[in-house]
Amino acid sequence: MSSTAVILMNLGSPDTTQVKDVRKYLHEFLMDKRVIDYPYLFRKFLVDGIITRFRAPKSAHAYRSIWWPEGSPLIVLTKKLQTALQEQLDCPVEIAMRYGRPSMRGAYDKLAAENPDLxxxxxxxxxxxxxxxxxxxxxxxxxxVHRKRKYGFHIKVLQPYYHDEAYIHALAESIRPYVQGEFDHLLFSYHGVPVRHIKKGDITGHHCLASEDCCWVHSDAHRFCYRHQVYATTRLVAQTLGLSPDQYSVSFQSRLGRDEWISPYTAAELAAMPGRGVQRLLVACPAFVSDCLETLEEIAMAGRDTFLQAGGAAFTAIPCLNVHPDWVRALAGWVRTAGQDDPRWKTF
Structure with a gap:
């Protein structure tokens, strides 16, 4: 029994690759008002009447192409991370998904039942x-979930760690073996977001996307600006690896719908790079810490095909952090400092 516990929270996955399970997962995911931020009735019409109806069969096919014998790669890898972290800590470690299973409520209930002094x-x-x-x-x-269930423990949340030294070190070390070989370019492909999300998150109301260099001009808006944060991660990792500016670039993947999303788009970059002289390409996806549909199918399969069909010669998708030893050590280090008024943690 312990007075402190850890929950690793990831995105989630369908239970199986059957269309009905994929449709259920997509409905929960896309009906989230922070994912598709339209009024409820329009969002419901869009999600249930159009997107899931046509996207579920295609997504089910994509999931089948990357599914492991043990199940969803994202779930399997998150469980492996749980095991690796548990070996480093004395307190219990559980996992929960934002969508699907294992659920947040399930993780809370298990910890509360097994640790009365939590x-x-x-x-x-x-x-x-x-x-x-x-x-x-x-x-x-x-x-x-915590508020509705009235649990007797409080929550302390790890703040975004996009520029944390331990995270940058782990990410750089996971990439280093690939840049030590021959390559022409390293593309950092991040999950995209709509432009309106960037503007909506601008707490100053006037900084984000107001100029071409907004991500490099200091502003309080950067605390919540995804675009700034991914560029900061890229710059720090590139510096750690000793890369010159012409050896790497940034793009954004997984665009959904016809709205304007932050750019450049990964698919377009992959198609254009051979024409710019890039023959041997490396692609890293730092927005994801666990390999999943977006890395294994969208990048390592579809992205590879796009690049090679455009005339590229060699394409390497670099695995996510997954259970890299330096990543596990980073997580363990953050957990150990949580009780020391570490500003990386915020109590709710």
Whole structure:
């Protein structure tokens, strides 16, 4: 029994690759008002009447192409991370998904039942960068479940760690073996978000996307600006690896719908790079700490095909952090400092 516990929180996955399970998952995911931030009735019409109706069969096919014998790669890898972290800590470690299973309520209930003296749960969102459709919705959902169930413990949440030294070190070390070989370019492909999300998250009301260099001009808006944060991660990792500016670039993947999303778009970059002389390409996806549909299918399969068909010669998708030893050590280090008024943690 312990007075402190840890919950690793990831995005989630369908239970199976059957269309009905994928449709159920997509409905829960896309009906989140922080993912598709339209009024409820329009969102419901869009999600249930159009998107899931046509997207579920295609997504089910995509999931089948990357599904492991043990199940969803994201779930399997998150469980492996749980095991690796548990070996480093004395307190219990559970996992929860924002959508699907294992659920947030299930993780809370298990910890409360097995640890009657539980006083504090350390919530670790497995999202390095702040975005309303990832980090924010995960934290707010965890708080909502906690509030409704009236648990006797409080929550302490790890703040976005996109520029934390331990995270940058782990990410750089996971990439280093690939840049030590021959390559022409390293593309950092991040999950995209709509432009309106960036503007909506601007607490100053006038900074984000107001100029071409807004991400490099200091502003309080950067605390919640996904675009700024991914560029900061990229710059720090590139510096750690000793890369010159012409050896790497940033793009954004997973665009949904016809709205304007932050750019450049990964698919377009992959198609254009061979024409710019890039023959041997490396692609890293730092927005994801666990390999999933967006990395294994969208990048390592579809992205590879796009690049090679455009004339590229060699394409390497670099695995996510997954259970990299330096990543596990980073997480363990943050947990150990949670009780020391560490500003990386916020109590709710």
């Amino acid at each position: 006083k504090e749960v350390l919530l670790v969102p497995l999202y390095p960068h702040y975005a309303m459709s990832s980090y924010e919705t995960a934290v707010e959902y965890a708080r909502e």
